Amino acid sequence: MTKFVFITGGVVSSLGKGVVSASLGQLLSSRGIGVSFLKFDPYLNRDAGTMNPYQHGEVFVTEDGAETDLDLGHYERFAGATLGRRNNVTTGQIYGEVLDRERRGCYGGETVQVIPHVVDTIKAAILRAAEDGPDVLFVELGGTIGDIEGMPFIEAIRQFMLDRPKDGSVLLHLALLPGSPAGGEIKTKPAQHSAQKLRECGLHMDFLLCRSERPMSCGVREKLALYSNLRADRVIDVPDVRLIYEIPDRLHRQGLDDMLCRRLGLESADGDREPWRSFVAAAGNGGVPLRIAAVGKYTGMADSYKSLGEALLHAAAAKNAKLRLDWIGAEDLEAGDPAAILAPYSGVIVPGGFGYRGASGKMRAIRWAREGGTPFLGLCYGLQCAVVEFARNVCGEADAVSAEWLDAAPFDAANSWITLLDNQGKATPLGGTLRLGAQPCALEPGSRAAKAYGAEAVSERHRHRYEVNPEKTALLEERGMRITGRHPPSGLVEIIELPGDQWFVATQAHPEFKSRPLAPHPLFLAFVEAALAQGAPRGA
Ligand code: GLN
Numbered sequence: 001m002t003k004f005v006f007i008t009g010g011v012v013s014s015l016g017k018g019v020v021s022a023s024l025g026q027l028l029s030s031r032g033i034g035v036s037f038l039k040f041d042p043y044l045n046r047d048a049g050t051m052n053p054y055q056h057g058e059v060f061v062t063e064d065g066a067e068t069d070l071d072l073g074h075y076e077r078f079a080g081a082t083l084g085r086r087n088n089v090t091t092g093q094i095y096g097e098v099l100d101r102e103r104r105g106c107y108g109g110e111t112v113q114v115i116p117h118v119v120d121t122i123k124a125a126i127l128r129a130a131e132d133g134p135d136v137l138f139v140e141l142g143g144t145i146g147d148i149e150g151m152p153f154i155e156a157i158r159q160f161m162l163d164r165p166k167d168g169s170v171l172l173h174l175a176l177l178p179g180s181p182a183g184g185e186i187k188t189k190p191a192q193h194s195a196q197k198l199r200e201c202g203l204h205m206d207f208l209l210c211r212s213e214r215p216m217s218c219g220v221r222e223k224l225a226l227y228s229n230l231r232a233d234r235v236i237d238v239p240d241v242r243l244i245y246e247i248p249d250r251l252h253r254q255g256l257d258d259m260l261c262r263r264l265g266l267e268s269a270d271g272d273r274e275p276w277r278s279f280v281a282a283a284g285n286g287g288v289p290l291r292i293a294a295v296g297k298y299t300g301m302a303d304s305y306k307s308l309g310e311a312l313l314h315a316a317a318a319k320n321a322k323l324r325l326d327w328i329g330a331e332d333l334e335a336g337d338p339a340a341i342l343a344p345y346s347g348v349i350v351p352g353g354f355g356y357r358g359a360s361g362k363m364r365a366i367r368w369a370r371e372g373g374t375p376f377l378g379l380c381y382g383l384q385c386a387v388v389e390f391a392r393n394v395c396g397e398a399d400a401v402s403a404e405w406l407d408a409a410p411f412d413a414a415n416s417w418i419t420l421l422d423n424q425g426k427a428t429p430l431g432g433t434l435r436l437g438a439q440p441c442a443l444e445p446g447s448r449a450a451k452a453y454g455a456e457a458v459s460e461r462h463r464h465r466y467e468v469n470p471e472k473t474a475l476l477e478e479r480g481m482r483i484t485g486r487h488p489p490s491g492l493v494e495i496i497e498l499p500g501d502q503w504f505v506a507t508q509a510h511p512e513f514k515s516r517p518l519a520p521h522p523l524f525l526a527f528v529e530a531a532l533a534q535g536a537p538r539g540a
Contacts, residue, residue: 002130003168003264006157007140008203010175010194015211016247017174018071020238021140023247024172025079027257028136030248030271036134037075038126039068039088041142042149046092049434057303061463061513062087065437070306071140077310077516078248089125091149097121114152122156135266145173145197158202167265173198173205174238177212177220186212188224195228204229206263207256211238234259245280245517249273279517283317290321290531293345295365297358299327308351308379311515315524321532328365330358338368347375347531350382352463352510356408363389370504374537375530377523378506380464383496384418386506387468387476391417395479404466419469421492435462439487439509441494447484448505449495452526458485460494460509467508468493503530 005024009017018039025035045051048059049067060073066085075081098121102112130137141157143150161169175191191210198205208228210216215237216224225232236254241247251257252273261268292312298304309325316323326345330353333341342348348369350362362385369376370389378386384402391400401411402418438459443450450456468476473483473493485495485507498504505523515521 001168002134003136003266004126004130004160004164004170005136005138005260005264006161006169006171007138008145008154008157008171008173008198008205009141009143010145010173010197011178011190012176013142013144015174015176016238016244017140017142018069018074019078019244019247020172020174020209020251021071021138022074022078023251024257024260025075025081025136025138026248026276027252027271028261028266028268029079029081030273030276031257031261031268032271033261033266033268034133034135035079036081036129036132036137037072037079037083037087038129038137038139039071039075039142040122040125040139040153041069041088041090042147042153043090043142044092044095045090046096047088047090053298053304054301057301058306059463060307061436061461061510063438063461065461067436067463069142070303071142073307073310073513074244075138076513078245080516080518086125086128086131089122089129091152094118094121094125094152115155118152119156119159122153123160126156126160136264145194145201151201154201154203161203167263170206170260170263171198171203172207172209174209174211177210177216179213186214186216186220188220188227191224192227206230207234207236207259209236209238211240213240215239243280243284245276245283248276249280275518279314279317282320283313283517285322287320287322288532289324290316290347290528291324291326291345291537292347292349292531293326293328293342293365294349294351295328295330295333295362296351297330297353297355299329305351307510307512307515308349311512311521311524312349312528314515314517314520315528317517318520318525319528319532321528330361330365333361333364334358338364342368342374344537345374346534346537347377347527349377349379349527350385350506351379351512353381354404356405359385359388359402359405363392367393370498370502373502375503375527375534376505377527378496379512380462380508380510383493383506383508384464384466384468386496386504387472387481387493388417390476390479390481391472394481395475402466417469417472418466420465421467421470434465435467437461439494440489441485441509442488443495444482444484447482447495448497448503448526449484449507449523452505452522454522457488460507460511461513462509464508468496503527 058070064084068088177186366389391397399415400417403416482497
């Protein structure tokens with residue numbers, strides 16, 4: 001019988017509820033408890049697919065091709081879970097379901113209302129996420145207690161908990177303890193108010209987690225416990241940390257996983273915390289300094305490329321490197337001199353992206369890496385830019401473009417080296433849908449990619465609309481680019497490499513989504529290894 005752990009937040013949003021939920025998942029799964037997750041996002045978008053990374057950070061793609069909130073990335077990385085479409089539910093989806101049912105006459109003439117119809121649909125979504133029977137389902141509610149748009153979810157949680165036995169569910173509330181503007185003691189009043197707000201909604205928290213800049217004093221803990229109807233040991237510190245992966249052990253040291261298991265009637269012994277701790281130690285200190293440049297468009301928002309930064313950190317920790325990842329604005333490279341900007345780096349990454357803005361800066365970075373032998377890793381759009389750069393500067397096709405750029409300038413569609421394809425894999429200026437989720441890739445034996453993966457058949461997650469134009473691949477290969485990975489049913493290009501000693505690999509997929517702290521992704525490992533072998537960067 002699945003047990004349910006609900007997590008709400010108070011005072012302000014972006015407190016790290018996702019990391020806390022993921023950390024609890026890590027703790028319980030290390031004790032041998034099967035965990036899964038559900039993230040409720042109370043916005044009206046059907047999913048995160050259309051959202052600007054500046055507002056919501058990265059769109060995380062699951063195996064089954066759902067475009068989800070980046071918290072699912074934390075859940076997968078911390079708890080080793082593999083999640084899917086039903087693990088991220090938005091208000092838009094809930095209302096969509098209710099309105100579809102209304103049109104089909106499923107409500108038999110009743111007035112369709114938030115209570116019971118919307119709330120019942122939310123409750124059904126919780127049960128759907130638990131269908132595979134995890135021992136524990138973590139259900140995190142986005143936003144802050146008191147938000148108008150969160151209210152139907154809060155009511156659904158209240159009713160859902162009421163329907164369960166006492167040890168069937170628990171509620172954790174994460175609140176902010178701000179410092180006094182005048183300095184000195186941290187302030188508890190906002191957290192008290194959010195506890196009060198929860199009570200007004202008919203919910204009683206079982207644990208209060210407090211996010212603060214520094215650990216709280218005994219006095220603060222006792223005061224919060226008193227105002228929240230809790231024992232003092234159920235008020236837990238979540239101080240700021242240098243590395244989010246430290247959080248599981250911070251919670252463990254306060255006995256939270258033990259108390260949670262006891263409260264839910266789950267029998268389990270302490271798990272082996274050693275592998276996680278050694279990863280944290282390696283990720284924190286690491287030996288050899290390694291500077292990597294990532295050239296992107298959304299560099300002003302740290303979370304826009306969340307999984308990429310994490311994947312690189314996992315690989316660097318495994319290779320005992322002290323990683324410094326710098327984000328370089330693609331537009332800065334358009335104006336500036338790539339050699340001057342990129343010289344301090346031992347490796348260059350061009351990640352996923354959309355649209356023409358910044359494309360020529362990315363291509364300048366790729367050219368610099370290609371011509372100077374600096375290790376290069378291209379991810380999705382990074383592969384597409386690498387193909388166009390090669391077409392222009394090696395194949396002599398100065399007008400080569402991606403069909404994605406045709407609206408942006410008077411480009412000629414006939415020069416599309418990256419194009420939209422119809423269902424048969426033929427180039428067409430029309431149609432084309434986003435290719436999403438896990439797709440197979442057959443690797444050429446002996447290639448760099450096959451060596452890195454240690455396999456010849458792999459699967460990676462995709463999120464793109466455009467493909468390398470199959471009519472251009474012969475010319476690419478003739479001029480020395482190697483196509484070492486293809487999508488087996490269609491023959492579409494999945495991976496490109498350059499021959500010779502240089503580590504220059506780009507993939508049409510997003511391998512970063514599958515990297516885990518204790519199982520770094522093979523392509524990132526190989527890239528980091530190559531960058532370390534590079535020694536001192538050019539010009540250093
Ligand atoms: N914009 C490109 C496409 O749609 C690449 C997308 C990406 O990098 N995720 O094909």
